[in-house]
Amino acid sequence: MSEQLIKDILGETVAEVLEQTAFVFPEPADMTDGVALEDYEMITVKIVFSGDTAGFIMMLLPTEFCGELAANLLGEDVDEADAVEAGYDSAKEMLNIIAGQMLTRVYGDKAVFNLSAPTVEKNEHQEVIRTLTGDNYSFCMVDDYPVITIFTLGEKVSHEHQSIGS
């Protein structure tokens, strides 16, 4: 499968999952459109996978958007005391679903993968953005929020010692 096709599948998967689960409607965008990513406080959510192929999937999104995701997923406003945790949990869940869908769409339903628990880092996005290559990421705008999803492949690894995950 070509890198361009994987990039297309990634863009479609991100859009479908955000639409179906959070009821938001992403528009494809380009990094050259002049979006000032440095103006946003963002988080980086990451899941590492291993199995038939190893790699990671990562999503960069504004902290403010996480709150909106949580409210949409829960169908109600989130208590202020729980807002940060709920926002991060929602972002992690989004990426978890995207990862599951993406791996099946690219490798088929016979492939077996183990996914790590999602991790969240704050304000590392500038460093991550500097490492982006042409074909391994999808960039979209959800209302005024930029969302970048990165899918990076590594080496094929052994099935031995696998446990059921995700």
Added chain:
Amino acid sequence: MAYNVLIVDDSKTIRAIIVKTLKLTELDINDIYEAGNGREALDCLQDKWIDLVLTDLNMPVMTGLELISSMAEDGLLKDIPVIVISTDGSATRIEKLKEKGIREYIRKPFTPESIGEVIDRVLGVKNE
């Protein structure tokens, strides 16, 4: 007949989403209990009458798979139906889970309709 349901997931937010989804179905649900991992789920199962367990797989302390195995070995718990809710789309893995005794597998993302249909099928009733 109203059913008691136990939701097992390490994310409080995800449990809240599943609770919300269950309330949007037409299922006749009495009480909904929550556990943050397999260990907490087993404690709940010892204390409460539970008709159905909805569980994630990847959790700290005790995973969903360990919970399923523990329930299968317990004479009082082995007949309680377990439905796994997960993002994993591997048919190979789902088949292995079914061999371990789970009744159904719901893949995320889900809708109230899809959850309702699966639970109806597992509990063997069509709710009015």
